Amino acid sequence: MVKQSNAWMAMPKKRWPLMVLALFSLSTVMVLFMRATSDCGNTGTKNFVADDQRDGQMHSIQLVDGAPNPLEFMKSKLVLMVSHELSLSGGPLLLMELAFLLRAVGSEVVWITNQKPVEPDEVIYSLKNKMLDRGVQVLPAKGEKAIDTALRADLVILNTAVAGKWLDAVLKEKVSRVLPKVLWWIHEMRGHYFKVEYVKHLPFVAGAMIDSHTTAEYWKNRTKERLGIKMPETYVVHLGNSKELMEVADDSVAKRILREHVRESLGVRNDDLLFAIINSVSRGKGQDLFLRSFYESLQLIQQKKLQVPKLHAVVVGSDMNAQTKFETELRKFVVEKKIQDCVHFVNKTLTVAPYLASIDVLVQNSQARGECFGRITIEAMAFRLPVLGTAAGGTMEIVINGSTGLLHPAGKEGVTPLANNIVKLATHVERRLTMGKKGYERVKERFLEHHMAHRIALVLKDVLRKAKSQG
Ligand SMILES: *[C@@H]1O[C@H](CO)[C@@H](O)[C@H](O)[C@H]1NC(C)=O
Numbered sequence: 001m002v003k004q005s006n007a008w009m010a011m012p013k014k015r016w017p018l019m020v021l022a023l024f025s026l027s028t029v030m031v032l033f034m035r036a037t038s039d040c041g042n043t044g045t046k047n048f049v050a051d052d053q054r055d056g057q058m059h060s061i062q063l064v065d066g067a068p069n070p071l072e073f074m075k076s077k078l079v080l081m082v083s084h085e086l087s088l089s090g091g092p093l094l095l096m097e098l099a100f101l102l103r104a105v106g107s108e109v110v111w112i113t114n115q116k117p118v119e120p121d122e123v124i125y126s127l128k129n130k131m132l133d134r135g136v137q138v139l140p141a142k143g144e145k146a147i148d149t150a151l152r153a154d155l156v157i158l159n160t161a162v163a164g165k166w167l168d169a170v171l172k173e174k175v176s177r178v179l180p181k182v183l184w185w186i187h188e189m190r191g192h193y194f195k196v197e198y199v200k201h202l203p204f205v206a207g208a209m210i211d212s213h214t215t216a217e218y219w220k221n222r223t224k225e226r227l228g229i230k231m232p233e234t235y236v237v238h239l240g241n242s243k244e245l246m247e248v249a250d251d252s253v254a255k256r257i258l259r260e261h262v263r264e265s266l267g268v269r270n271d272d273l274l275f276a277i278i279n280s281v282s283r284g285k286g287q288d289l290f291l292r293s294f295y296e297s298l299q300l301i302q303q304k305k306l307q308v309p310k311l312h313a314v315v316v317g318s319d320m321n322a323q324t325k326f327e328t329e330l331r332k333f334v335v336e337k338k339i340q341d342c343v344h345f346v347n348k349t350l351t352v353a354p355y356l357a358s359i360d361v362l363v364q365n366s367q368a369r370g371e372c373f374g375r376i377t378i379e380a381m382a383f384r385l386p387v388l389g390t391a392a393g394g395t396m397e398i399v400i401n402g403s404t405g406l407l408h409p410a411g412k413e414g415v416t417p418l419a420n421n422i423v424k425l426a427t428h429v430e431r432r433l434t435m436g437k438k439g440y441e442r443v444k445e446r447f448l449e450h451h452m453a454h455r456i457a458l459v460l461k462d463v464l465r466k467a468k469s470q471g
Pocket residue numbers: 221222225
């Protein structure tokens with residue numbers, strides 16, 4: 001092991017070892033990126049046009065390496081973004097990503113955070129500075145300047161249902177002048193978002209952009225049945241992986257170093273098999289059911305006397321300060337079943353790449369309606385990992401059952417099917433690797449940043465056109 005650390009030190013000129021060091025020194029102070037809760041994918045498409053129909057529609061612009069930048073038409077447009085909060089959770093980070101994509105083509109971007117925390121917060125401070133560095137203007141939520149910007153803007157993007165509170169509170173009688181240029185980006189499908197006070201203006205905005213077809217259907221249904229309101233034109237926009245993530249995923253040296261480092265820190269051998277669930281630890285994400293499946297798979301292997309490498313379960317997203325009761329339950333289960341030596345809890349972290357580089361299979365076990373989109377799923381596929389996922393929500397729009405992964409039902413009835421799937425991937429090396437490769441190809445085909453930019457560009461174009469015809 002000493003040899004390994006020497007190897008890193010010996011490569012000061014390569015950027016990856018440095019990056020790796022940075023990642024791990026960071027991880028001790030890291031705040032979690034709770035990806036799962038509000039990550040929805042986004043694939044801009046008018047009334048659910050299939051993802052593939054978009055290429056070839058945009059010619060103009062330069063994006064990367066000579067490829068056209070589909071957002072070029074946004075140059076010098078004024079865009080106001082209203083976020084319900086500024087934090088490291090999926091929703092605000094996505095909006096920030098879009099802000100930077102727009103800055104890169106020369107849009108003027110103004111950011112407003114509607115909900116300020118009572119106490120000063122380090123995360124907020126650093127996110128705000130990051131935006132200022134990239135030329136995003138940050139304004140107070142209330143006041144003349146906010147109103148004036150909303151009236152002057154070419155486009156206003158509201159992020160999440162809760163941001164709807166800002167409209168009346170700040171714009172007051174001027175709301176109706178702004179609505180025709182509002183694009184409402186929605187990343188959630190939980191019941192408490194269906195409140196009239198949040199979404200009463202929804203029918204009158206230019207469009208809603210939602211991260212998966214499942215979530216869009218859910219919103220259509222719920223707004224109609226619960227609130228008696230009609231959704232505006234709705235665009236489904238699946239997300240894409242960031243360039244930074246793809247860079248690591250495509251760098252075999254970086255991946256090997258990360259893999260060795262993480263495996264060493266977990267006390268896991270190089271040829272052991274790691275099944276990981278990477279989500280905030282909570283009942284909705286199904287870590288409890290995953291551990292039951294994992295235990296069942298160990299029993300199956302023993303009963304059938306199957307020859308497989310040692311299996312490990314890795315639970316990334318642990319937070320004993322937040323979900324204490326649920327996590328205590330998980331840890332108790334592990335002790336009761338005497339599987340402590342092959343179950344590993346890892347604290348929540350913003351940096352998932354090291355774990356994706358070290359594991360063999362991603363488990364996406366979100367329960368009930370599942371993930372809205374589930375960004376970790378496409379991130380894992382970028383690392384050529386097969387996905388064992390629940391047949392629910394956005395996961396079904398990402399994972400092709402039998403090709404890029406295997407699906408099992410949500411709920412208790414999924415425990416045995418997931419156990420069987422774990423055994424399948426443990427015993428069929430070739431199948432596991434092929435699935436990972438297929439997943440990677442799928443990401444390259446439709447879940448990259450430039451795919452997302454294309455999809456969003458179609459939506460923004462449409463919304464600008466409508467706003468103009470109304471104003
Ligand atoms: C809407 O949801 C209700 C209950 O959640 C369900 O019974 C109904 O079939 C759904 N309608 C559509 C059109 O999906």
